[in-house]
Amino acid sequence: MQREKRSAILLLALAFILSVILAACSSGNNNAAGTASAQPSESSAPSASSQPSDSNAVDTSEEVKLKMILLGGKPVDYDLVFGELNKLLKEKINATVEVEFLDWADWNQKYPLKFAANEQFDLVYTANWAYYNDQSLKGGFLELTEDMLQKYAPKTWAAMPAVSWDQAKVNGKLYMVPNNNVEVTNKVVLYREDLRQKYNLPEINSLESYANYLKTVAQNEKGITAYGAKAADGWKWHELDQATLEHNNDFKVIDTRVPLAIKLDDATGKVFNIYDTPEFKELLAYYKDLADNGVWSKNVVNNKNDVWQDMKAGKVSSYAQNLGTVAANLAEARRDTPDQQFAIADIAPNSKKLAAISTQNGMAIHATSANPERALMLIDLLQNDKEIHDLTMYGIAGSHYNPEGDDKYTAGPNAVNYPAGISNWGWNSELNRQDASYPQEANDIFDGWQSKIYHYPLETYVFDDSNVKSEVANIGNVIIRYGIPLEYGLIKDTDKGVADLIEQLKAAGIDKVQQEMQSQIDAFLANQ
């Protein structure tokens, strides 16, 4: 017995040793592969820059395949459109591109994993709301130098205003080619104009008139939820807050993961806790009133439905989003559901309007891309080559869209098959066409805003959380647990709810984060 047991152990040990050896071999291979893939990118950069410096033409004699990551569902006609694109690219830069799509449902989980696992890809969509800062600081993107841009993206270099490049810098270094497009980030509400007229309600242009509309709908329209919120996806700072709390009081939350804000016109950039303001308490009373009147579902925090789809189906009567999105909704509704009339309202009309900084959308190059030059050339073409820009933004002319002049288009017969909400916004530029059916009122609102666009000194400041990561993580948790239910009026005693929220935030380390942010802001302002 004893003997048998011993040999069994020996066998096990042997198996173990064997597998360790195997593992060592495979990890050895991994290392080799790792260095092999790292080498060309290191060596190619200098050779590429030294070679073309003799002759100005870029050497594209070797055909390369590029991989690009975009957000959104794969369009039905992807093969058609990108097949066409690859023909053009082959001709122009001797390259082809293949796109991997990260679906909207779980992109924010998959996106960082692509970097952490160091997957092979060359280009990736990024934005200030899509990990731009985070990945730049972590070293996920290739730094783009002025030389590289001038050499490989000359058209973009010429077309982009200098301020857009500056806005995209993280700690003085550039990691993305931002889009070239003026956008305002203020939130508006989309509502049912037919319902407003049915009940003879006054025009919606303030918090009060909006509340009036919502409460009337909640009371009289059984089966329609007056306000649609998608709380279940864990966003801590929702769109209505932006309109009601930020825009109305001219506050600006610096980083949506922590409830710290500044006053827009405060030149000293003093940071304060937005939950610890009288304005927030007023807002809570406003929300509580809405909640008690049944404006939103009691189970709003568990609602996972797509709010816009619910609105189209006639189940929800209003929601808040940015102007571009609701304008697109409006155009879509006019095409698909003519029996419901929607309209757009600005419920904080006197607020200062904030322009999106250039990092609202952009394209970056993966730090370990084997072909950064060709990737950069591709970005140049996507953004500033009329033919390629049209193709990738709107699909195939005559099928997905019909060009109207140089700067407008109408939906073609196959419009639904492309682009269907993918993040080709990354190469928005002056070549963008406008949907001829784009609602005139959205244009009017936008034109009205242009004169109110307000630039403030901290516009391009981004919070670097590396010293307070634990605190930021815990604060996020506190907001979900104590803040969100409070805002949706689910906690009976609001005053106690606020006290609890603030106490928990303090325990989670908000003071330390505030100090850190303040010192960063002070340094940022001192440098200007």
Added chain:
Amino acid sequence: MKRYGFWHDALKYRTLLLMLLPGVLFFMLFAYIPMAGVVLAFKQYTYDGGIFGSPWNGLDNFRFFFDSGSAWQVTRNTALYNIAFIIVNNVLEIAMAIFLFEIAGRWFRRVFQTLLFLPYFISWVVVGAIAYNLFSFDYGTINAVLKGLGMEPVDIYNTAAYWPVLLVVVSAWKAVGYGSIMYLAAITGIDTEMYEAAEIDGANIWQRITRITIPNLYPTIIILVLLAIGNIFRGDFGMFYNMVGNNGLLFASTDVIDTFVFRSLISSNDIGMSSAAGFYQSVLGFITILLANYAVRSYDKDRALF
């Protein structure tokens, strides 16, 4: 006993060893080799450094979890839920297995077993959606029925007190069918001569169950429970996340380590910090299984796992 060499034994048991091989390889590949990754819990993960090249940062990664003020609460919730699941599910599984074994009528047994087994294949995402449609305050089936009967609707999603019961019930609904099959297999393996002898001695069905079936199930019960205890500090993420979601009102009684860590780190994606939480769970699980095994050992040496 004659002494044989190692290679002799290896040759002699080659079939058995060959059968062992896939299992050994599986655990090597997916459990032992990745174990080296625990170093991440003590590192500031960077892309250029990778797993082994990143700089050390001591216990910094653990700070987030223990400074959160929720560490004790979520650890307690995780353990209590798992204990409840282990007890309730095992009792129901054994009862169900005995019932299925004793019941006459092959046809009925088949149908019943299949129906019981079905929920096991439904993904938690779907279960979460079904639950929302059942429990929702405004449109849920349960409240529609209550209102139809002229009773006050219940606000399930805003009342934390319902959830411990609800989750235990849902877990049992989903797991019992699968678990009862293992017990049924163990019962089928019991020597039928014992039952025959008992019948001749005039034992009734209740005596047969308590005196023969259950004692013979002890080894299976102990192994299954011990294995489950090893995972007592791992919350079933799929279940808790899809049932509760980001509903802060319910966290006091539903938040487990896994959902807490997921929520905290989903926006910062710090691999070191999540590894630290995983490491904490593993250490606690390791200690509990050692203690549980020790307890079984002191009760009956042969029935312990190791």
